[in-house]
Amino acid sequence: MSNDAAVERTDESRIEDRIRDSLERADIDPDRVAEKAYSFRMLLEAGLDESDAETLRRRFSLPWSFETDGDLDRRSTTVRGLGDAEREWVVASADEDWQAFENVSPPDEPTESADEPERPYPHPTPLERVTGVGPDDADRLATAGITSAERLATIRAAEVAEVLELNVLHVRTWRHNARELLEETS
Structure with a gap:
């Protein structure tokens, strides 16, 4: 290993000496593991201890396997923590047509009136309807998100008056008038 490579190696990418020795005994290049050239299954198949392979899998986010044929079925039976519903999903998704959708035609008649779309909340009341708030005041309040x-x-x-550099009495009056307006309309 060159000095540059030693400098580039961070604490996170460093492999413990004990695991590094195990990798070398299994004819696995430790640097290639850090580059994600090996999967968890490949490490196990090469004879690496399962706890060491698991440590490397977590540290370097190694894939479970590079194989895809039947891998999902095999993993569904070997991965701990899958519930019955998840196992059923894995079995169902093994079929080629598992994501096929039926042809659904649009309804002949719309169920809602095209004139009035459903609105779950009322339209906001414009600021100009509040007594004492003119168009210029409304623009200024809008800069503060109101x-x-x-x-x-x-x-x-007090906060709005400070941010917008307004007289706090004006802002309090507007707030009071807005509350009264909303009480009248509700």
Whole structure:
């Protein structure tokens, strides 16, 4: 190993000497493991101890296996922690047609009126409807994220007045008027 490679090796990519020796005894290049050239299954098949292979798999985020044929079925029986529903999904997804969708035609008639789309909440009340708030005031409040009477009714007047460099009494009056407006409309 060159000095440059030794300098580049970080604590996270460093392989413990004991595991490095085990890798070399199994004819596995430790640097290639760090480059993710080996899978967890390949390490086990080469004769590496399972706990060492698991340590390397976690440290370097090694793939379980590079094989894909039947791998999902095999893993579903060997991976610990899968529930019955997950095992059933794995079995069902082994079929080629598992993601096939039926041809669904659009309904002949729309179920909702095209004139009025469903809206789960009321339209916001414009700031200009609040007594004392003019178009310029509304623009200024909008720069602070206050774009409706509903929002104006919930603000902290002192904070808004400070941020927008307004008289706190004006902001409190607007807040009060917004609350009254909303009470009238509800």
